Amino acid sequence: MRYWALYRRELLxxxxxxxxxxxxxIFFLLVVGTFVFxxxxxxxxxxxxxxxxxxxxxxxxxxxxxxxxxxxDHADGTLAVAVLHSDAITATVVTKLVAHWxxxxxxxxxxxxxxxxxxGMHIDHASMLGFTxxxxxxxxxxxxxxxxxxxxxxxxxxELLTVLVLPLYIPILLFGISVCHLxxxxxxxxxxxxWCFALLTGSTTAIPLALGPILKLSQDS
Amino acid sequence: xNFIPTWLRRLASPQHFFxxxxxxxxxxxxxxxxxxxxxxxxxxxFVPPExxxxxxxxxxFVHAPIAHLVQVIYISIAIAGVVHxxxxxxxxxxxxxxxxxxxCWLTVLALVSGxxxxxxxxxxxxxxxxxxxxxxxxxxxxxxxIVLRRVIPNPTRAAAALSILAIVGTINxxxxxxxxxxxxxxxxxxxxxxxxxxAIAPVFLAPLFINIASTYVLAAGFILxxxxxxxxxxxxxxxxxxxWVQGRKQ
Numbered sequence: 001m002r003y004w005a006l007y008r009r010e011l012l013x014x015x016x017x018x019x020x021x022x023x024x025x026i027f028f029l030l031v032v033g034t035f036v037f038x039x040x041x042x043x044x045x046x047x048x049x050x051x052x053x054x055x056x057x058x059x060x061x062x063x064x065x066x067x068x069x070x071x072x073d074h075a076d077g078t079l080a081v082a083v084l085h086s087d088a089i090t091a092t093v094v095t096k097l098v099a100h101w102x103x104x105x106x107x108x109x110x111x112x113x114x115x116x117x118x119x120g121m122h123i124d125h126a127s128m129l130g131f132t133x134x135x136x137x138x139x140x141x142x143x144x145x146x147x148x149x150x151x152x153x154x155x156x157x158x159e160l161l162t163v164l165v166l167p168l169y170i171p172i173l174l175f176g177i178s179v180c181h182l183x184x185x186x187x188x189x190x191x192x193x194x195w196c197f198a199l200l201t202g203s204t205t206a207i208p209l210a211l212g213p214i215l216k217l218s219q220d221s
Numbered sequence: 222x223n224f225i226p227t228w229l230r231r232l233a234s235p236q237h238f239f240x241x242x243x244x245x246x247x248x249x250x251x252x253x254x255x256x257x258x259x260x261x262x263x264x265x266x267f268v269p270p271e272x273x274x275x276x277x278x279x280x281x282f283v284h285a286p287i288a289h290l291v292q293v294i295y296i297s298i299a300i301a302g303v304v305h306x307x308x309x310x311x312x313x314x315x316x317x318x319x320x321x322x323x324x325c326w327l328t329v330l331a332l333v334s335g336x337x338x339x340x341x342x343x344x345x346x347x348x349x350x351x352x353x354x355x356x357x358x359x360x361x362x363x364x365x366x367i368v369l370r371r372v373i374p375n376p377t378r379a380a381a382a383l384s385i386l387a388i389v390g391t392i393n394x395x396x397x398x399x400x401x402x403x404x405x406x407x408x409x410x411x412x413x414x415x416x417x418x419x420a421i422a423p424v425f426l427a428p429l430f431i432n433i434a435s436t437y438v439l440a441a442g443f444i445l446x447x448x449x450x451x452x453x454x455x456x457x458x459x460x461x462x463x464x465w466v467q468g469r470k471q
Contacts, residue, residue, distance in 0.1 A: 143389075146385070146389065147386070150369065150373075150382040150385065150386065151372075154372055154373060156372050160368065160372060163361070163364065163365055163368065164365045164368070164369065164386065166361075167358050167361045167362050167365065167390070167393065168389060168390070168393055170358060170393070170397055171393060171396040171397055174397070195396075199396075210385060213381075214381070214382070214385065217377065217378045217381050217382075218378065220375065220377065220378060
């Protein structure tokens, strides 16, 4: 029950910040829109290019929103209290991450295929894109949270986070995009899809366990 | 832990490491340089030209050992990370900090020598395949390690962060390296495999292996020298360190 309350608290904080909470979504739409507009204007455009654009913009959007993942809790001391309850820290962090994914991952999973449809993708290909994003966005949240936790309280975010996180995003990006590309080519994509699932399960099980000790260390300095 | 000999166990202490390792570094430098010169001269002058690539293949004797070495260095950093997380060994932290910049530079060398080789033989300096991409990502990962060490002021926290990033990065590199091989569209058959099928004529193998061994030895020398420097820098306030400085001044 208390985790449900924590989840609701996280969402409430997010929604009460009003228009500000929409910035990552607007960023996503703006970047994808600009890309699709320019690509459609100058070349015939290719659905595979649209898939890559939507996936890569998803990564950038996650970078944008990761910055504030632990920032507020660290500033007002909530994180220090959470770390003190060392037996509950993993569950607390998972709740926070689920809440974070609900406000960033789910909208992108819905909007990505929608933008794809507007850009002229076939409905089958767009729904496959949505499916890979559904598998990919939790993985992205987990990997991003790992590196964000390493940098909590340093007052450094932005480009440092980008340099550290983007190389770690490459496997899920490769597999997510290749599933969509193979699907567009009507080729077999089963092994790539299983790899997406492997990355999802691997990151969602291992990373929360590491986050507790990492956050604890961040409170020492 | 009685199976570890005393001379090796002494190296875990910064003070003894600082004193003992100097001779090691000198020997590694001498052996590595001689080996590298022998292997390179042999490969450049005494090996027949390759059937298809002519003389341009001779960069193999520099490129292949380095490209292989950088992966080994990154994995060794991750192993040091595990050692640091499990046993809290101070030297493991110093190893990670010392090996990362050397690995980063060697990765640049591997990429540049690969481009120089690729330009005449492939007709292009760059191909987006498993090897080139994983080496490029390796460069970014090395860079990330160096930067992370610099931005975290607390040494305990920096060491833990470095360990975790190195371990995750190694998993990452393995996935990228093997995943691209499985991609039907990007697959490019490997021409040189060190382990498994050796697709190189025996004539070329001797200088190649000499150079691989010497780059290992040289890199070990570089890393140990960098470790010795870091040991000195991080123990500035120690008595043994100040005594050594006093001894140098006289």
